[in-house]
Amino acid sequence: MILEAVDYQSPTAAKDFVESLRQTGFGVLKNHPIPKQRVSDIYKHWEDFFNGQDKKTYLYDKNTQDGFFPTSVSEIAKGFKKKDIKEYYHYYPWGKCPAELKNEIHSYYESTSDLARELLNWIEEQSPEDVSRHYREPLSNMIKDSEQTLLRILHYPPLKGDEEPDAIRAAAHEDINLITILPSANEPGLQVKAKDGSWLDVPCDFGNLIVNIGDMLQEASGHYFPSTTHRVVNPEGTDTSKARISLPLFLHPRPDVVLSDNYTADSYLKERLRELGVV
Template sequence: MKLEAVDYNSPTAAKDFVESLRQTGFGVLKNHPIAKQQVSDIYNTWQTFFNSSEKENFVYNKGTQDGFFPQSVSEVAKGFKKKDIKEYYHYYPWGQCPDDLKANIHEYYEKTNTLATELLNWIEQESPEEVSKHYREPLSNMIKDSDQTLLRILHYPPLAGDEEPDAIRAAAHEDINLITILPAANEPGLQVKATDGSWLDVPSDFGNLIVNIGDMLQEASGHYFPSTTHRVVNPEGTDTSKSRISLPLFLHPRPDVKLSDKYTAGSYLQERLRELGVI
């Protein structure tokens, strides 16, 4: 199992990218349309936000799950007992957002959604016929007009040295949604679990775009595409003093979309959120 960056402009990009998703649950793109400068600007402006007391004015709405989630309510990964060492902000176009941050984050949200539509088309066109027959509608259509797609601005604070034993920045987990799109973070730490149980570092060169399969696409494809376990490990040595900002976009279908005979997207999401303890 090996993760290599695929050139978005390559004539075989779709084939190579989807093959990586099939084999590892992850794909890495380079030379893609998302501008590095915009990502860098978002990292810098949101770092300032997380460092300020302003974040307390945007504490999340429990019913709609938009806004700032302090570390005290951070997620506990399924099968774990310790909270992740992180705080984060949930951005939806319809949700709350600081006025001075909204324009840039919304533009990024729209651009990345457009790219996601193309990548879902790649996945569908490269799916074998026996897999495609499981799709109840075109994959890219599943996210059309969805107000559930979530942009999460994650802040992993510097380690203070008094963290709970065994607590890490993000414990091993799988994503719930169709696919996740993530620009390489400003610090390394993301790892994916190989089929032999070992952990591989995901290439974190700034400018790479990391895409992974979520549980909903695994369900919709009859488990052809694997929702691979991944985690964010704690830094060591001098790196413990560094923050880490991460910007995953979780592509969620409309709640009425049928994933399989067993689940709609809405019922699947509610089941998983209950397991995570966030509802």
């Protein structure tokens, strides 16, 4: 199976995109409204930030989860013992952010959140009636006025050769939220697990937008939409000297949103954060 990019401008875009999500948990969009140059500029400016020393003045707050997370506190994926080889910054509109980076990253946050609302509408419109009745409110409404939606700027540093055995840039995991929107990274490495257990390379043509289902949408849809396992593998050969930047926007519902008989968004998030060991 190959993940094909769906043309956002196509008259059948919504149908094709949601069908890809249904079959693989992932959808890839081309000709979408997020400019490539904006993404490229963000990658460059934040790589400069990660390569500097100022990042240490923005250390994360354990209670609010905003700010800079160094490699020493990187996540350990559920079921794994080794930390991922990465550092990252959590941007929320209400959180701390370097002044010189704020306007650019906030503009991206806003425009990508707008696109996410449209994609959530596509998902709802294309859901069969017996799936739609699981939604306690319109999917796009679940993120309205949410202060939980998170933009994570991820930096995978060049590999030095002294990494722990079996440690990789991002071990196999599922996302917690409703959907994740991710511009193609500056380097390849993202893979998704197919139904037969094999790993598929996600198309990394710069300018593509990658969208995947998270656990909360899986829960809210009665498991109709699969939260698919994915990972970022280490590069090989000369590519080990290259850093990798990526920019996932995790669309989180308001804490009060009811996902199912078993969970609110708040109870689900807290359970998963405890499992990850970050709270």
